[in-house]
Amino acid sequence: MCLAIPACVEEIVSEDCAIVNLSGIRREVSLALMENVEIGDYVIVHVGFALQKIDPLEAQQTLAMFAKMQNEDDPFADN
Amino acid sequence: MCLAIPACVEEIVSEDCAIVNLSGIRREVSLALMENVEIGDYVIVHVGFALQKIDPLEAQQTLAMFAKMQNEDDPFADN
Amino acid sequence: MKYIDEFRDGTLAKKIASAIKNEVNPNRRYQLMEFCGGHTHAISRYGIPDLLPGNVRMIHGPGCPVCVLPVGRIENAIRLAQQPGVILCSYGDMLRVPTDHGMSLLKIKAQGADVRMVYSSTDAVRIAQENPQHQVVFFAIGFETTTPPTAIAIKQAQAMGLNNFTVFCNHVLTPPAISHILQSPEVRQLGWVPLDGFIGPAHVSTIIGSHPYDYFAEEFQKPVVIAGFEPLDVMQAILMLIQQINQGRADVENEFTRAVTREGNLKAQYLVAEVFELRRVFEWRGLGWVPYSALRIKAAFADFDAEKRFQIPALSIADHKACECGAILRGIKQPQDCKIFGTVCTPDNPVGSCMVSSEGACAAHYSYGRFRQTA
Amino acid sequence: MKYIDEFRDGTLAKKIASAIKNEVNPNRRYQLMEFCGGHTHAISRYGIPDLLPGNVRMIHGPGCPVCVLPVGRIENAIRLAQQPGVILCSYGDMLRVPTDHGMSLLKIKAQGADVRMVYSSTDAVRIAQENPQHQVVFFAIGFETTTPPTAIAIKQAQAMGLNNFTVFCNHVLTPPAISHILQSPEVRQLGWVPLDGFIGPAHVSTIIGSHPYDYFAEEFQKPVVIAGFEPLDVMQAILMLIQQINQGRADVENEFTRAVTREGNLKAQYLVAEVFELRRVFEWRGLGWVPYSALRIKAAFADFDAEKRFQIPALSIADHKACECGAILRGIKQPQDCKIFGTVCTPDNPVGSCMVSSEGACAAHYSYGRFRQTA
């Protein structure tokens, strides 16, 4: 549900319009639902609209949480 | 110019409309330009309109005139 | 096919050919013009020249309404058809006729214009009924034969109260064109009229009757024989003309008595008179401006006049410089005398009016008679 | 793909799987519902069930807006699209969804209706601009994520003064649907709620924030973990839920902190509040009538409301008798418990809501997991 993809803002075309890039795929998106978007921000794109920025710090922390598990767990235990 | 074909009135559909037959090909034609058309009449048809009746007597006389030539002329003279 | 096949009998044709051969004076030329494309068609289609003595030559006249329509009017029709919301209807013959820059109704149809081929004027009225949101223009062409059906269409549309149907009227008249040929400066320049007699129209005459031709016979002292479009009719008319010429007569004779009366079709004539009126002058491709040679829609039917509704401009587009149609139509030159005949000007890419339809003098020669030239 | 590939790492998945295995109490069952089709998709697509202990079972919730749209509303859209002059725009997902008699927008498009697939609500506005002679209806579906773009489209149309653009609004709300499942008579009849915890929506929550879920955690004493749609997010959420359950907690936790805040996107919320208001009740396919679970267009924007302009009738079309969707959506039954699963009801010919999109419980099982059943 609600297919939405994080993509990097590459160019701000106008107040309500930006070009985002996802691994080389470039698309126009509307910024009408966003505030204070800057080039380099990652935004979640849904039906051509940016919905929310990705917080890079939080993302990093989540990934760190996943990584932490590696330590808690015996890598050979589940095989 | 003015492609027009004599065809036989086979059916009178309404005051202004008839079915004509030309050697088995049947078409609707308008009688809007004609008066006193009857079944069995031959009419000259142009762009879907009957233009004029064929006078069978006159036709016969014209053909007779052609035929007459046969008599006047030596059939071997022109070969 | 009754009243057709009897008039195409090859055996009878040879008899009439013998009669002609017997009748001609070998010491003179007989230049006979068939005005109508219908006669031209029969002559070409059946190879009638091969049955005629060498000193009897047929001159193909301007009697094809498609050929004589000036390029400016075709250009008008094309621009009309390109207007958004317009459906332009016309007879199949018109679709291929090119303008000076090679456009045609068929080509703009290919580009997306809504151009429809109709088989009858009343088809166009039906299309207007079925497409109330479109303006339907009937691009009307033709001689006296084709005019009454257009009058009927206009009266139908009026009766139905259609406000999306108009006629772009291009109907032209036969007698003024014949007069014009006989009176033309080119002919006068030569000091003699190179035409010895006329085969008069078949189907035009079913409508207008035979009496309008009396004038030519009297005024220009040229014999006229009204003839049917079947090849035996044409052969017989040629024989009758040669007989008149030999006898020094200049009468109007009627070979097509089976369908042509002196008065013609009065009902049709009244209808035409009700809806149309004479134009002071009209341009003919190949002939130029011919006085009182065409019809326009009367003011009473102005609502159905495309020239009024769409303010169609007068466009006069000159014929190609090399084109010899004028001289050919007057019997002074032959198609092969034209420098561009069969090279630049061909039936696929006609340049002049005589190449436009297969009934034009040049097209008929190209399509049916060309082998005689090369043989 | 940054922020995507890191969250699909197979090696990390195995680590989380180990952690889950270590965490689960083998003596109890964990029935966890992912509300969203996005989570269902990730679970099926990556084969997550194969990485979970046997006593951890995922219940696929009603979180696919296409699946839950009642057949009557699709029938309405079909009838709208069949009106002459109407262009109906919708997202690709909607086109294939069948009504009870097998019709769909795709099928009526094949019959000639003007149905257009759009990728964004603003495409529909553009189509209205480009087709002033047509009525353009945007068939709007979706949860809180998809609603703000519809609000933007309506405001754009208003700003442009478009009088040929309307929205057939079918936007629905997540929290009331979750409440409804937990409060349903079926669940109450069993005497226990067969759901031990919820994975909360990812993208819905980027708009509405995490705070609306506090209610469930408190009211029903069920833990909620808001999670992203990538498979590692789902794995992590499962772990977090099992930890809460084991610890006897019922908190709202947020795994998707990189995009979800407590408040959500306030700008989007204000826009939605400006344009839409709550419906007292709305029908959900598979769930029946759910109070305060959908939005309609406010009176101030009535000019853009297709329900007003086209007087769309209320149609309630009963689900197929054999369909077990209601029980499946509540965790009481599984797809293979339905008598017509995989025989009469297949993704090509869905009968019930859970078969409509690949995110539905039955379709996901058919398309991705069926081999487990036959193996």
Next chain:
Amino acid sequence: MKSTGKSVIAGNAAYVRPIDFKKGRVEMGHGGGGRMTMQLIDTLFLTAFDNDILRQMNDQACFSVPAGRMVMSTDSHVVSPLFFPGGDIGSLSVNGTINDVAMSGARPHYLSASFILEEGFPLSDLKRIVESMAKAAHSAGVPIITGDTKVVEKGKGDGVFITTTGVGSVPDGIHISSELARPGDKILLSGTLGDHGIAILSLRENLTFHTSVQSDTAALHELVASMIQAVPAIHVLRDPTRGGLATALNEIARQSGVGIKLREDKLPIHEQVRAACEFLGFDPLYVANEGKLIAICEPELADKLLQTMRASPLGRDAAIIGEVIADPHCFVQMETIFGGQRVVDWLSGEQLPRIC
């Protein structure tokens, strides 16, 4: 390569609702390559065309050939209306390509058939067409062994277009080609002119007239086989389809560098075809045929060939219609029923109904 004989959806395709061939319509999904496409192929095409090679169901068909000369011919069929007196686009597409193969003297072996369907086209009509193809292929003994189905959006097609391709092999010692006409050769025509074209035109909007003329669509390979058996030295065979007799003869004249002289009085034409042509301002020489052939051979062999043709039901009305002459201009000429001569020129554009 043996056939597995499977012709229903098996294995993991599981249950699918039967296709509604009464009320159903072509959908984009029928061309998507997925289960809908497979189901359409299985239940319609495979069932109708059923044969061992087709059942291989690879993207190509495999068959054995002896060494020798093969021919290949292809035609797209875009006829409108799709159903007409005497046939439909299905039988036409089978017969048309069989004939083009046969015009080399070859025995046609196999056909491929490729469909371009317009979204929304009634499946009942498609079924009728496919079954008509199957019947035509079966009665001709030329199986359809491979095919393709594409679907285009509504408004981007015209119901159905069918492209068929045929292969066949030329018997040893047979050399038939349009460049082999020689002055003195006789020209034979297997039957009446213009039946197909007039049958089609009679159904066109605006031109509606009633006629009992039927399309002559027919497979001519058996007729050809009997002809080359009787007269192996036939120089040219050609089926005068689009553009009619005039076009085919102009092509032959051009390719052989010769002239052609027709005898109008020898041309077999149905009375109704002549009448329809009079009404429309058409020349029957340019009207399409779909079950006729032109044969050209040395004058000494012409009578034998004529008798052979007349012995076959498809050559019943055969006639010697003219002869090949030397002419550097490659004119096709005709001696009219009047004894006059005319050119029978290439067609300019399409034939359009005329009023003048």
Next chain:
Amino acid sequence: MKSTGKSVIAGNAAYVRPIDFKKGRVEMGHGGGGRMTMQLIDTLFLTAFDNDILRQMNDQACFSVPAGRMVMSTDSHVVSPLFFPGGDIGSLSVNGTINDVAMSGARPHYLSASFILEEGFPLSDLKRIVESMAKAAHSAGVPIITGDTKVVEKGKGDGVFITTTGVGSVPDGIHISSELARPGDKILLSGTLGDHGIAILSLRENLTFHTSVQSDTAALHELVASMIQAVPAIHVLRDPTRGGLATALNEIARQSGVGIKLREDKLPIHEQVRAACEFLGFDPLYVANEGKLIAICEPELADKLLQTMRASPLGRDAAIIGEVIADPHCFVQMETIFGGQRVVDWLSGEQLPRIC
């Protein structure tokens, strides 16, 4: 059958105005069979495709074959847009049919090409397409030897549809067919998935996104030739075109009565194709390819086959992507990058861009 070498309008066709390939458009007359048709064939098709067999200009093409097994394959091409990054409908129609012929292990010999043109289609585009076909056919060494041209009215076509049919011959001892996959066999893929489909989609109205992905359209017969030389015992070859890898594998599974197990981590996919699929809600397994092939062979031969494929530029990114298993349900399954399992089912209808 010797060629006359004529490729310009000669004889009685006389002078015709040159076709305007800059501004001209397709007219109905180009399909009428008359002089316009002839001129288009002469100046465009014959000139571009020029070869001895085509120049016979009969309604069929004649060529010699040795005894043995032949294959025939046909496909209609209806791609929109007609021009796309990496190719156009012209090169696609040549390569597509060459590939279908080659997937039997056959060496493709000849192609036929049949055009359905929409009235009004720019002749400049047609010329570009025909020249692209000619180039593709030439570089593949597979001449186009016969063809057909039809014109449909504006609004009854979509610019141009091209149906190509190919014939080829299978080397002795080669038996490749989609029903020959056996449990234990390895499945190889010649390169990245979905490039063609994504290149096309990137140009679709409403979906416009920018990508540097190009269609992979390519003729694979040389690659196939090298593969069967190295490993004559290949069981199955198939090009995963419409419906993508998933569809081709489901077909093979069904035809062979086996299951298939893919390894997701082995699937070669361009980064941009993956990204575009994320945006559209597409699964790259179902996206079309036009220059890739699937090969199935016994496990012992798989590495040799892989090395051979990788040695060719068109197989550079080849990989072993899975294996054939016994499964009465004929499921295609995939082990995901997570180590979980999923079905890779038949496509339901078409893939449509999703928002949820």
